[in-house]
Amino acid sequence: MAKVGVLLLNLGGPERIQDVGPFLYNLFSDPEIIRLPNPALQKPLAWLISSLRAGKSQEAYRSIGGGSPLRRITEQQARELQSTLRQRGIEATSYVAMRYWHPFTESAVADIKADGIEEVVVLPLYPHFSISTSGSSFRELQRLRQTDPGFAHLPIRCIRSYYDDPGYIGAMAELIAREIQACPEPATAHVFFSAHGVPKSYVEEAGDPYQQEIEACAQLIMERLERDLGHRNPFTLAYQSRVGPVEWLKPYTDDALHELGGQGVKDLVVVPISFVSEHIETLEEIDIEYREIATESGITNFRRVPALDTTPTFISGLADLVQHALEGPEVNLDQAAALSTKVKLYPQDKWAWGWNNSSEVWNGRLAMVGFSAFLLELLSGRGPLHALGLL
Ligand SMILES: C=CC1=C(C)c2cc3[nH]c(cc4nc(cc5[nH]c(cc1n2)c(C)c5CCC(=O)O)C(CCC(=O)O)=C4C)c(C)c3C=C
Numbered sequence: 001m002a003k004v005g006v007l008l009l010n011l012g013g014p015e016r017i018q019d020v021g022p023f024l025y026n027l028f029s030d031p032e033i034i035r036l037p038n039p040a041l042q043k044p045l046a047w048l049i050s051s052l053r054a055g056k057s058q059e060a061y062r063s064i065g066g067g068s069p070l071r072r073i074t075e076q077q078a079r080e081l082q083s084t085l086r087q088r089g090i091e092a093t094s095y096v097a098m099r100y101w102h103p104f105t106e107s108a109v110a111d112i113k114a115d116g117i118e119e120v121v122v123l124p125l126y127p128h129f130s131i132s133t134s135g136s137s138f139r140e141l142q143r144l145r146q147t148d149p150g151f152a153h154l155p156i157r158c159i160r161s162y163y164d165d166p167g168y169i170g171a172m173a174e175l176i177a178r179e180i181q182a183c184p185e186p187a188t189a190h191v192f193f194s195a196h197g198v199p200k201s202y203v204e205e206a207g208d209p210y211q212q213e214i215e216a217c218a219q220l221i222m223e224r225l226e227r228d229l230g231h232r233n234p235f236t237l238a239y240q241s242r243v244g245p246v247e248w249l250k251p252y253t254d255d256a257l258h259e260l261g262g263q264g265v266k267d268l269v270v271v272p273i274s275f276v277s278e279h280i281e282t283l284e285e286i287d288i289e290y291r292e293i294a295t296e297s298g299i300t301n302f303r304r305v306p307a308l309d310t311t312p313t314f315i316s317g318l319a320d321l322v323q324h325a326l327e328g329p330e331v332n333l334d335q336a337a338a339l340s341t342k343v344k345l346y347p348q349d350k351w352a353w354g355w356n357n358s359s360e361v362w363n364g365r366l367a368m369v370g371f372s373a374f375l376l377e378l379l380s381g382r383g384p385l386h387a388l389g390l391l
């Protein structure tokens with residue numbers, strides 16, 4: 001049997017406070033995270049946004065112990081998946097490829113080559129596909145395959161998403177049921193799915209299937225809760241973690257919490273639906289910020305469902321996915337990253353009068369030119385604003 005490598009993809013997180021700035025810079029340098037019409041502006045803008053955000057982010061990481069637990073948990077998931085596969089007679093080795101922090105994708109690929117792996121299964125630790133997460137990691141791997149013949153020749157089987165996989169759905173339902181049962185009145189507890197958001201334009205203009213996969217997933221989990229565990233509870237789906245001034249998927253988690261509190265909901269079972277590991281968005285944003293908002297809104301019992309981490313049914317579900325991928329055809333990175341309804345990736349170029357998409361595009365472009373000139377002047381110390389004594 002060929003030597004199999006299972007490459008687990010995740011986002012990565014800063015392990016120490018001093019890593020926060022460079023981690024944010026890597027994240028905002030990614031065109032799949034901020035989509036600009038002009039690639040030359042990507043790095044200056046990444047530098048500016050990461051510098052502006054670093055203080056707030058550092059404070060959040062400090063409140064959860066000074067760094068992200070994502071690497072530790074992902075490596076533990078990788079070890080447990082490897083041993084489950086070996087118990088099933090599949091001689092696989094697992095590798096972790098983070099997109100924006102250590103261990104970076106390049107180093108995972110270097111390890112795969114050094115170990116003489118003969119075929120690769122790519123498994124994102126994101127059950128739902130988004131351009132900004134799995135899509136970005138698939139593209140990074142594609143870049144590495146294009147420049148490295150030693151990696152390019154390996155047969156590859158990519159798992160695009162598994163939001164509807166029975167193993168994953170069952171593991172989620174199991175954890176949610178435990179929290180429902182711990183409520184004083186389990187039958188009326190409100191199940192609250194909080195998914196990481198993405199800008200609305202990703203879905204409506206670029207054709208990101210993320211929202212559709214999240215909605216279908218929440219529905220499947222509720223059906224499983226009823227069918228196998230006898231829980232028929234009301235539920236809400238909302239989106240958290242928005243960044244920047246543009247509109248993100250709605251309803252926003254904070255607004256939805258206010259609304260449920262106003263409706264008199266007392267018992268809330270909060271499900272971090274797009275995350276399979278504990279990290280800053282579960283430990284800080286949900287456990288601290290949203291708990292506070294919920295309490296202020298009158299919700300008296302706020303129970304957060306733990307992330308899947310190394311829950312045995314989840315790991316065994318991942319092993320099933322790998323096993324099925326190995327039995328099936330090769331699925332390359334382009335196929336895995338393809339968007340079925342690509343509407344519009346970059347804004348239109350044609351000028352049109354009036355308050356329309358074209359004028360917004362051109363306003364944005366002019367603002368970018370102005371911003372770049374300002375940045376250049378700030379860095380060089382020379383220019384019209386200095387001449388006028390304004391800088
Ligand atoms: C399903 C998961 C995720 C989606 C979708 C996603 C999109 C997305 N994220 C940002 C901006 C930030 N994300 C940050 C951290 C972070 N995000 C995810 C997951 C998804 N992101 C993870 C797993 C992490 C790592 C958390 C950790 O423990 O370190 C951050 C940094 C933290 C902060 O400052 O808030 C930012 C910023 C955008 C813009 C985006 C979609 C376009």
Ligand SMILES: [Fe+2]
Binds near residue numbers: 196241
């Ligand atoms: Fe994020």
